[in-house]
Amino acid sequence: AKARHFKWEVDYMIGAPDCLEHVVMAINGQFPSPTIKARAGDTVVVHLTNKLHTEGVVIHWHGIRQLGTPWADGTASISQCAINPGETFVYRFKVDKAGTYFYHGHYGMQRSAGLYGLLIVDVEEGKKEPFQYDGEFNLLLSDWWHKGVHDQEVDLSSNPFRWIGEPESLLINGRGQYNCSLAAAHDSKASGCTFRGNEACAPNILHVKPNKTYRLRVASTTSLASLNLAIGNHKMLMVEADGNYLQPFSVNDFDIYSGETYSVLFRTDQRPTDNYWISVGVRGRQPRTPQGLAIVHYQTTTASKLPTLPPPQTPLWNDYARSKSFSNKIRALSGSPKPPINHHRRIFLLNTQNRINGYTKWAINNVSLSLPPTPYLGSIKHRLTNAFDQKSPPDTFLSTYDIMKPPPNPNSTYGSGVYMLKFNTTIDVILQNANALNPNVSEIHPWHLHGHDFWVLGYGEGMFSKRDEDKLNLKNPPLRNTVVIFPYGWTALRFVTDNPGVWAFHCHIEPHLHMGMGVVFAEGFILLGRYQTRLFLVA
Numbered sequence: 001a002k003a004r005h006f007k008w009e010v011d012y013m014i015g016a017p018d019c020l021e022h023v024v025m026a027i028n029g030q031f032p033s034p035t036i037k038a039r040a041g042d043t044v045v046v047h048l049t050n051k052l053h054t055e056g057v058v059i060h061w062h063g064i065r066q067l068g069t070p071w072a073d074g075t076a077s078i079s080q081c082a083i084n085p086g087e088t089f090v091y092r093f094k095v096d097k098a099g100t101y102f103y104h105g106h107y108g109m110q111r112s113a114g115l116y117g118l119l120i121v122d123v124e125e126g127k128k129e130p131f132q133y134d135g136e137f138n139l140l141l142s143d144w145w146h147k148g149v150h151d152q153e154v155d156l157s158s159n160p161f162r163w164i165g166e167p168e169s170l171l172i173n174g175r176g177q178y179n180c181s182l183a184a185a186h187d188s189k190a191s192g193c194t195f196r197g198n199e200a201c202a203p204n205i206l207h208v209k210p211n212k213t214y215r216l217r218v219a220s221t222t223s224l225a226s227l228n229l230a231i232g233n234h235k236m237l238m239v240e241a242d243g244n245y246l247q248p249f250s251v252n253d254f255d256i257y258s259g260e261t262y263s264v265l266f267r268t269d270q271r272p273t274d275n276y277w278i279s280v281g282v283r284g285r286q287p288r289t290p291q292g293l294a295i296v297h298y299q300t301t302t303a304s305k306l307p308t309l310p311p312p313q314t315p316l317w318n319d320y321a322r323s324k325s326f327s328n329k330i331r332a333l334s335g336s337p338k339p340p341i342n343h344h345r346r347i348f349l350l351n352t353q354n355r356i357n358g359y360t361k362w363a364i365n366n367v368s369l370s371l372p373p374t375p376y377l378g379s380i381k382h383r384l385t386n387a388f389d390q391k392s393p394p395d396t397f398l399s400t401y402d403i404m405k406p407p408p409n410p411n412s413t414y415g416s417g418v419y420m421l422k423f424n425t426t427i428d429v430i431l432q433n434a435n436a437l438n439p440n441v442s443e444i445h446p447w448h449l450h451g452h453d454f455w456v457l458g459y460g461e462g463m464f465s466k467r468d469e470d471k472l473n474l475k476n477p478p479l480r481n482t483v484v485i486f487p488y489g490w491t492a493l494r495f496v497t498d499n500p501g502v503w504a505f506h507c508h509i510e511p512h513l514h515m516g517m518g519v520v521f522a523e524g525f526i527l528l529g530r531y532q533t534r535l536f537l538v539a
């Protein structure tokens with residue numbers, strides 16, 4: 001194992017992610033930020049200097065569990081103070097498990113502003129993956145707005161509320177095309193793009209040889225969009241999710257929610273004199289955004305030749321049955337760690353859209369997350385009891401709550417959202433979706449847990465009930481760090497509190513987190529009475 005050192009400077013720069021000039025966040029002048037490559041067992045050391053003039057910054061290493069290093073999780077107000085302009089903070093953490101990961105800003109809405117990059121962890125030297133391939137490509141998916149992120153933040157925090165709307169573009173590896181279409185040949189209304197190939201917004205081209213197997217690592221860091229990805233005429237084999245191996249299964253396309261990663265294998269067994277589209281489109285919300293496109297180029301033909309077939313169509317945005325069917329196919333590779341059979345504590349988290357003094361918010365069990373200036377990790381360890389509201393949020397909600405209707409009383413309150421979890425216990429979380437403020441609206445929310453992987457025990461419709469208990473999958477549930485709740489449905493997950501620290505658990509939709517959609521798990525602190533806690537000492 002090695003230590004891998006990086007010297008990074010975060011700044012804004014002028015870019016053109018979808019061909020239109022726009023301010024974008026960059027590391028060392030690069031957008032998307034540089035890809036980190038490491039091997040399992042390595043230590044990554046990032047010296048992060050904040051070159052922004054008027055705002056703080058932090059970076060979260062999404063999917064890395066930070067075993068024994070909770071201070072390196074990179075969450076402002078939770079694991080650390082935001083790094084001030086001019087300051088350097090050193091992130092030092094172990095990448096203990098091979099897989100496809102990414103990193104991103106976790107302060108305000110800086111991820112939406114473009115602060116993200118990939119983190120690829122290969123298996124240890126001499127070890128093998130449980131599948132074989134001849135080459136690999138990375139696709140980092142994101143969505144892009146023409147309105148700047150500061151304006152978006154103010155819109156969302158205004159009364160009356162202003163929603164950010166759907167993205168203008170989808171980006172693949174930071175590249176999209178707003179004012180032209182690569183697939184204009186298949187769309188009489190669109191005007192074609194003319195690229196020489198070296199433009200910053202020219203599409204990604206994956207150069208492949210015929211009759212080989214390639215691994216495609218796909219990560220979604222979208223601010224809002226749920227996506228579906230397909231490769232024209234090529235089937236894919238799902239083999240990895242969020243840094244954990246899957247029982248392989250074949251698909252024509254797959255859904256990917258913000259915060260998720262997948263590896264798929266595909267075989268270049270199609271007509272080698274043609275090229276093929278990779279298309280990415282919006283699901284789960286009214287699609288108002290053109291597909292994102294990349295090209296698979298068979299090296300037996302010319303790279304500039306556009307595919308003859310049209311880009312694969314994205315499935316109907318509200319065909320949730322299709323999305324659920326895909327999610328339900330995801331199983332852990334046989335031999336993967338299994339969940340404990342019993343739980344010690346079960347926390348029900350009701351997701352509702354609410355109002356506080358006329359401001360539109362999201363709340364969990366009627367508490368809308370509001371982060372304090374002093375980071376929890378320090379304030380809880382040092383018992384700074386006036387650093388935040390010590391009132392525990394509720395473990396459940398009224399069983400009579402009608403999730404099919406808008407909240408009868410939409411008024412909510414702000415809270416610190418801190419759940420104290422005992423060390424080495426098994427925690428179940430039942431995420432319960434509900435109707436938003438408008439009638440007949442319930443949206444998708446991908447929830448992401450820091451500091452852990454969890455087992456996804458199942459999904460269901462309506463209110464979680466005792467009867468659903470028997471349907472939970474304790475046999476081969478996948479381990480993940482992000483999972484979706486479907487409209488009007490529930491999702492059950494389980495994890496073990498074996499990693500002392502303070503961990504965010506939140507909707508990975510950036511504007512939703514900004515509007516309070518999250519909670520905090522403080523784990524491994526000994527409770528010494530009402531206001532006294534101490535960090536549990538572990539080796």
Ligand SMILES: O=C1O[C@H]([C@@H](O)CO)C(O)=C1O
Binds near residue numbers: 163437443512
């Ligand atoms: O948080 C959100 O707000 C809007 C809508 O509910 C109110 O405008 C929307 O679609 C969200 O996801």
